[in-house]
Amino acid sequence: MASLAARNDGTRRDQRPLKKRLADASAPYLYSAPALILIVTVMLVPLVLGISYAFRDIQLLNPFSGSFIGLDHFKTLSQDDNFYRALKNTLWWTGWSVLLQFVFGLILALLLDKPFYGRGIVQALVFLPWAVPSFLAGLNWSWLFNPVVGPLPHWMFALGIMNEPSNILSDPQLSMWGPIIANVWWGIPFFAITLLAALQAIPRDLYEAASIDGAGPVQRFLSITLPFLAPTIAITVLLRTVWISNFADLIIVMTNGGPADRSQIVASYIFTQAFKRLDFGYASAIALVLLVLLITYSMLIVVLRQWLLSKD
């Protein structure tokens, strides 16, 4: 900073020799060079390469593949029913996961915002799922849904929700709910932590003033808490939506997209095409479509944000 201030100050500008000025100007680039080089070679180059694969016939096991085939993959894709189902499932998966994580996360944050005996330890315990590796969360829940070792099917049977203790992960109608429930369990702490931090930044005297004026708890929540939380809620929900729509781990671990592709989302469909069928070209074409959809979504958010800001 000191050197920068000196450089911007015209009178002192030429006091330093050229070599020193060059060294000062290049310093920030030298500091960030290693990180940048890595990001460019391991993320940007593959991204560009992946986009080019979308227009080529690339199959790992076929040495004669590799030629440019134009838009063929996209023609196949437009008639691929599994892709459309995956697209619909992505909406379903993302929508329910985000909604339930947010609602239960908000309730948890509100509960933890009140002081009570043992709050520290309770916070540590309810935030624990957040630290569980996602593959283990997926396995753990698929075991819980398994009638052989897990209690859930038996409980649902006892409650009359199920006709017999069976595995919902192998039921084409219900299989999607398995990963969603696991995702909710895993993601509640994230929302709770963020929202709790925002809650605790609300000045307490506002609440006192409101109760003196005779506002009930519901009214206080609606007219103080919610407006204060709104910016945090908006940003967290929007970022989380993008993140969850790409989050394929739980589905791959728990159902592998099955039975019969009924719980496949776009991200897990891409992975299946690349990993199981080794069809890199087709996988990249689907990935390109997903990227375009996500960019569109992000642009919408940016425009919406600008509009909301200009309204204020």
Add this chain to the structure above:
Amino acid sequence: MTGKRIVSIVAHRLAILAYVVFALFPLYWLLKVSVTPNKLLYSEGIRMWPSRTSFEHFEFVLKHSEFPTFFKNSLIVSGSTAVIVTVLASLAGYAMSRFNFRGKYWIVTLMLLTQMFPLVMLVAPIFKILSPLGLTNSLTGLVIVYTAFNVPFATFLMQSFFDGIPKDLEEAAMIDGATQFVAFRQIILPLTLPGIAATLGFVFTAAWSELLFSLMLISGNDAATFPVGLLSFVSKFSVDFGQMMAAGVLALIPACLFFLLIQRYLVQGLTAGAVKG
């Protein structure tokens, strides 16, 4: 104390209890099955605690399976990734925090973009790039990939820690004749130790949890990380629930250790905000 108040307190505590049970039950069940002897696994299927416990599954997993190798591989990969990422992110984060330079806007934009696009897109191209270099089926390949994925977020994290340290400190050192790099290394870095620890922890857990790229890049058992080993075990011996869950409990250990380490800061940070009110 009025009756209405007592009711609301009881409701509050019950709701908290429900959350604690929901959060812990799956992990409790994992632990429970891992200590249930095979004989009792089916006869006492949904009992809350088996009538007899044993560590036979843990013993088997540690002695007769390849899980110790997987565990070691995961430790090497996650540990190296955490260290390398933290070094690179400290340097880049320092540049972001202390310098105002022309390329800064573009670097920040680039790093934000890498957080937005679906990493699953890169599975195929990265495999194609690493394969001729002999970096598939190798721990080095995984470390390179994980390091790149984690550097952007770690840089932002380190930048926020550097932002919290007054600039006068290194300016004073530089007036005394130290170069900026010496000031950075000897004065600023030691002050950011908590931030460095947090970054190490975050990256370690992220690398420990990563699944898709390790599935794609690793095929043999020798270089398999814990997720790959556990999943291949599940698909091969899907009836040995006790052993799988014992392995699952082992996979949980590093993550829980890290969590215990940082949750104090997490809670501290949050309650520090509460004290104001």
